[in-house]
Amino acid sequence: KPLFFDLAFNQCQFPSLEARK
Amino acid sequence: PVDQLFKELDENIQQSQYKKALRVFLLINKADVEAFQCKVICLMFNSSFQEALDCLKNAASPSTQSEPxxxxxxxxxxxxxxxxxxxxxxxxxxxxxxxxxxxxxxxxxxxxxxxxxxxxxxxxxxxxxxxxxxxxxxxxxxxxxxxxx
Ligand SMILES: [K+]
Structure with a gap:
């Protein structure tokens, strides 16, 4: 099988907590 | 205070200490949208996809049902x-x-x-x-x- 990356996982991101600290 | 918890949470996330971060959520109000979103991502980064899914399925707040x-x-x-x-x-x-x-x-x-x-x-x-x-x-x-x- 050719190499295939999980691109979608890189799109899972934490919301910014800057305003909450 | 809540801001201290978020500071701790942010530090844990920056250090990729997702299990430590998950303990902090226990101390934050369940209705807090940002904390809820963080918890889901923490579970995912911890490869706990079933737990993350259960969390999302049980989410009561309509704001958590948006596209993100x-x-x-x-x-x-x-x-x-x-x-x-x-x-x-x-x-x-x-x-x-x-x-x-x-x-x-x-x-x-x-x-x-x-x-x-x-x-x-x-x-x-x-x-x-x-x-x-x-x-x-x-x-x-x-x-x-x-x-x-
Ligand atoms: K393009």
């Missing part, structure tokens, strides 16, 4: 190899399919060996000015779909 969390939910289903359930969820997004949702959809079709569908989505992303389709990883996936098709 639908994406996470679809991703959890994908990672648990529940490909058709993931596609059903994505179909609900129809008109408001963002670039990352299309990216996920293409991957699901690849796993289902529906390579022509993967190629169609990737070729559409190539034309999207807002999508970084010149990355090595994207082009590798596009090649993989062409090879398998």
């Amino acid at each position: 969390m639908l994406f996470e939910k679809a991703y959890c289903l994908y990672s648990l190899a529940k490909y058709n359930e993931a596609l059903e969820l994505i179909d609900k997004l129809k008109q408001q399919k963002t670039l990352r949702v299309q990216e996920l959809e293409a991957q699901i079709y690849y796993k289902l060996e529906k390579y022509q569908k993967t190629i169609a989505i990737y070729e559409a992303l190539l034309k999207e000015p807002g999508y970084q389709s010149d990355s090595g990883e994207f082009l590798t996936n596009l090649c993989a779909a062409y090879i398998d098709a």
Whole structure:
């Protein structure tokens, strides 16, 4: 099988907590 | 105080200490939207996809049902190899399919060996000015779909 990356996982991101600290 | 908890949470996340971060959520109000979103992502980064999915399914707050969390939910289903359930969820997004949702959809079709569908989505992303389709990883996936098709 050719190499295939999980691109979608890189799109899972934490919301910014800057305003909450 | 709550801001101290968020500071601790942020530090744990920066250090990729997701299990430590998950203990902090126990001390924060369950209705806190940002804390809820963080918890889901922490579970996902900890590879606890079933737990993340359960968390999303039990979410009562309507604000957690917006597209960002639908994406996470679809991703959890994908990672648990529940490909058709993931596609059903994505179909609900129809008109408001963002670039990352299309990216996920293409991957699901690849796993289902529906390579022509993967190629169609990737070729559409190539034309999207807002999508970084010149990355090595994207082009590798596009090649993989062409090879398998
Ligand atoms: K592009």
